[in-house]
Amino acid sequence: MPIDTANLEAAIRKSLNCAHVEIEDQSNGCGENYAILLVSDDFEGKSTLMRHRWINQLLKDEIAQMHAFSQKTFTPTQYEIYLAKEAA
Amino acid sequence: MPLDLTLSLSRRNVLASHRVAARFLSQEARAQIQTAVTASPVVLFMKGTPTTPECGFSRAAIQVLELQQVPPEKLQTYNVLADPELRNGIKEFSDWPTIPQLYVNGEFVGGCDILLSMHQSGDLEKLLEDANVIPKVEGEAAHVHAPA
Numbered sequence: 585m586p587i588d589t590a591n592l593e594a595a596i597r598k599s600l601n602c603a604h605v606e607i608e609d610q611s612n613g614c615g616e617n618y619a620i621l622l623v624s625d626d627f628e629g630k631s632t633l634m635r636h637r638w639i640n641q642l643l644k645d646e647i648a649q650m651h652a653f654s655q656k657t658f659t660p661t662q663y664e665i666y667l668a669k670e671a672a
Numbered sequence: 673m674p675l676d677l678t679l680s681l682s683r684r685n686v687l688a689s690h691r692v693a694a695r696f697l698s699q700e701a702r703a704q705i706q707t708a709v710t711a712s713p714v715v716l717f718m719k720g721t722p723t724t725p726e727c728g729f730s731r732a733a734i735q736v737l738e739l740q741q742v743p744p745e746k747l748q749t750y751n752v753l754a755d756p757e758l759r760n761g762i763k764e765f766s767d768w769p770t771i772p773q774l775y776v777n778g779e780f781v782g783g784c785d786i787l788l789s790m791h792q793s794g795d796l797e798k799l800l801e802d803a804n805v806i807p808k809v810e811g812e813a814a815h816v817h818a819p820a
Contacts, residue, residue: 632789633782640769647769652729654785 587646592618599642601626603660616651623663632657697764705765712748713805715775717762719753726753729784733772736791746805777803
């Protein structure tokens with residue numbers, strides 16, 4: 585069963601206080617390959633591994649239906665640095 | 673978890689679907705994977721082999737390890753496509769839903785996203801240096817030994 589972007593975003597926002605959510609469907613529409621970028625204050629003080637484990641847990645059922653899943657997790661400050669680097 | 677419960681669960685798994693089976697690891701399977709993750713200082717569970725990776729994420733992971741100049745004798749890779757039991761088992765063992773998965777000195781480091789971002793930030797180099805997988809950079813070593 586394919587997952588759509590709206591469902592995925594709803595599942596994330598339900599449990600995470602997000603300043604910014606980007607979901608990129610990289611599957612050409614089959615709904616099995618997503619890359620997400622999350623910006624949240626909730627990530628403050630947590631290592632990347634802890635953040636990813638948290639998101640993996642949160643989206644456990646969705647990820648189980650996907651072929652590929654990729655994530656970036658930033659605090660608002662880290663996201664600004666990331667954007668600056670991307671722009672450079 | 674008591675042993676008899678584990679056994680009854682694993683017996684049930686034989687009848688259950690693959691997805692359900694992935695939720696329970698027998699103690700024997702867990703012990704085998706524990707041996708596998710500590711088989712070498714650097715252990716990568718991947719799809720395919722270092723010379724012929726069969727997934728872009730696994731290819732990226734092995735390329736990063738090459739860029740870090742991890743010596744071949746300190747790297748052990750496992751092709752999960754060749755072993756369906758390992759493919760499911762390692763996900764349960766690491767509590768991580770995707771492949772590739774990297775272990776350094778028996779510690780889970782992360783998947784492809786984490787590996788790439790640690791490579792870019794320099795954290796991976798530091799981790800591998802601290803784990804004595806790769807030599808510390810000359811400049812830093814000289815600094816450490818410089819008189820105060």
